[in-house]
Amino acid sequence: MSNFIYLIPTLLVLFGAIALLFMSMYEKISVKSHIFVSSLFLVIALVFALVNANTLYSIQPYDSFLNNVLTFDTFSNFFNILLILGTLLTILIGEHYLQHRSYFKGEFFSILLFALFGMMVLAQANELITAFIALEIASFSVYIMVGYNSDDSKRVEAIFKYLVLGAFIGAFFLLGLVLVFGTVASTNLADIYSYIQASNGSNLELLYVGLTLILFTFLFKIAAFPFQSWVLDIYRGAPMIITAYMASTFKIAIFSFFMRLILDYIAPIIDFWDTILQVVIILTLLFGTWLAITQDIVKRMLAASSIVHTGYLLLAFISLSYANNTILNIEAAYSIMFYLIAYLVSALGAFGLASHIISETNIKVTFDDFKGLAKQRPFLAAMMTIFMLSLAGIPGTIGFIGKVYVFTEALKAGYVALAIFAIFATIVSMYYYLRLIAVMYFYPPKEECISEDFNDSRVSTYAILFVAVLTVVGGIGSAVVFFIPALNIDTLINFAQLAVKSLFL
């Protein structure tokens, strides 16, 4: 029974998803009540997840029932908190958008919670088939959400591209899984680890091929270099709030499983991919930057810049450097975790705010449409500025601390040239982030975008404000300025450290 508490958040989300499915059968229940019910489930799940946030544990409960395919530890709990928080904030920020688009019906929230369930299981999986199923639950839910309202031709394009490419890369994962199974005769990650340990470096060829194929899935889902081109069209075509969800929460879920895989289980042979990863990082940064500066549509620019952020995260990954049976630079793992928090907050804020702005109208799409926003809605423009500065890594925001963390670890691991290359990507990124701020503040509003009646005192706005406050507090900490020690930057770092430590219990 004592183990049951660890399962509660995941089960609550699943239960919530099913409950919402039944709720959606009744046409009379409004979207607003769906929002309320789903938020309620998420808040309760979040509370249960937070209970265990500060304890170090790692268990595999009910082995007769679950067969050791799920690990519940501080690490998965850390990600569960982020994922639940991301979903909750997505719903709250999207409150306005979801109510203004007639095609969002009750079942949308059920699908959203199913997606979250998939991601949470993914964060806990320590077996490849479970991981695949969890990944597909999450992916299919996201496919459906991307394709909502298929009247729009852009949306049809988006869902087809995503579905076909996603299914294709899923086949890669399965093929890799088969090859791994052929070598190890098990799909449990712990067995793979002991096989690697026992083999002393021989008979690993098929395992290398299989794991490479599995890592392709990873690169695809996080939109790293050879697999980055889908991001723009799909982020552009999807409903805005779903873009926010994919860019922030879904990306983190992918990292959860692959961090577990790489840190804990295949670390001894990680050197094999070192050179490949270096090339991937350089090209990811290069292509992401190039795509981002050439976009005229804000949503596409944000999508392209998310590729650049993937590059920074991979830079932290490569800094782990393994030798003599230990990971030399485990701090790099903390830096990945911290950067994920920073990116979740800033990206969710930026995409979410964009979706909030276009709620009533459809026209805030290109940079030109954002002209004069600061005069019409100064509060929202200020929030957007905070998110842009955070994405650009300007001091005073959580994005700065994240960048400092990642670059420090890269330099410590000796990847000086890569770090300098990434700094150049950051320099260019200043341009496209500042451009949006400049457009909002320095131009008069366009005629057709002027509308009088905004109602900005609503849930969405407060949710955005909350995210903005998180962004700033995460960047300056509260101990120095406000003399509240509890909310300091170190607290976040400690959470990340605790989570990584629980992997090695």
Add this chain to the structure above:
Amino acid sequence: MSADILSFIIFLPAIVAIGLMITTRDVNTIRNIAFLTTTVILALVLKLYLEFEPSSGMQFVTNVAWIETYGINYYIGLDGISLTILMMIAILIPTSYLLLWEGKTKGYWINMLLVQTGVTGTLLSLDVVLFYFFWEIMLLPVFLMIGQFGFGDKVFTTIKVTVYTMAGSLLMLVAILYLGVAYHSEFGVWSFAYDKLMQISILDYNTKVWLFLGFLVAFAIKIPLFPLHTWIMETYKNAPTGAVFLLSSIMAKLGVYAVLRFMIPLFPEVYIEFSTWFVIIGLFGLVYFGIAALMQDDIKRMFAYSSASHLSFIAAGIFSLNSYGINGALYLIIAHAIATGALFLLVGLMQEQTGFKTIKDLGGIAKKAPIFTFVFAVMLFANVGLPGTNGFVSELLIIFGVFNFNIYLGVIAALSVIIGASYMLWMFQRAILQDRPEGSPELNMRDLKIKEIVGLVPWVVLVFIMGFYPEVFIDKFEPTVTHYLQDILQIGATR
């Protein structure tokens, strides 16, 4: 209280600015509140100035953990060098408020206040990451000011200047982090305090040169030194007067200060090795920007080049490796801040009144506005370095310094000062004194108001006091400089 006085000085403007953001008062009230805030800060800085002990090192130090995991501290303090510049900032900003008429919106004054937090924070930080924090922060209000209140192609200008300077800063960030990593690998703990980083001994010479250059890029762009000056003309021309004043009088000086505070102590041997080159670059900049200024017709651009020329001279003084040069450079920092600050404000006033931007359109100001012309002339002569003004003392000291460093360069330095006199006086004759030609458009120009005169009187008085009794001021920072140079030369010699 006395321990936290520096934090109070740093954050008071920001707190007031945030408070003003949510009020809906009219601009005049906001402007008065902002002015009051800066005078409170001036009073506090005067208190500091009197309490300061010239002979002892860092004072009023606050050192608390900020990000403990990485040993990044909120570490601030004050020594003779930073006190001098703090005093300069505290005097310049409130008086400039009296002359800035373009600030007709709330955002303008909020930005001015935020800049003050940024610059004082930069000045007082002793932790390198904290320094970087403020160094970047202080640029954002200027970005908004140029973009909103500038002229011409203001949006392009503001994005260009911001990305340009941030490019330098980010390269410096890599150097900062590299130093932190080196400290960590040598001592096993993290620290970014500048006095801790000075103890690093594991870096080889070539790495140090690269790190030195990483820091140099950031500072050379801000100052600006010769090849990295390409942003200033457009910026000074298109930016509102307030932003030009901040960039030229205050932020450029912080670039020089940062060289003294961080670059030279961290890499003394590299500094000694390269000093000849930098003195040459400095003197070349003095001549090059001087000649460029001579050829300008746009009056703000001319001042932009003039400012760059003086800052190159300051850099030459700093790199000349002796106490004459460094004391002179510090003195010129203040003298130039006063003179150029006043001149930019006066030119801004003149442009707003007359609507003319170029020298050849102006003329006949002296008849219409005698008091204006008098103040303008005083500042101009201080800028040129006429005996009796503060500019003379400082230029003389720097020339002594360069002579001590190398006799040939000293001769060049002494001779090239004449260029400054020539473009300044020529401009003065054409734009202010000379009568307007027949048939030219009517000139609208009023004389200074009482409020503006009150604002300018302290500057004029300072010009002469600093010119006749330099020891009053030099005594405050001279002991610090002497200690500082001893330490640097000793460390440089032992390695």
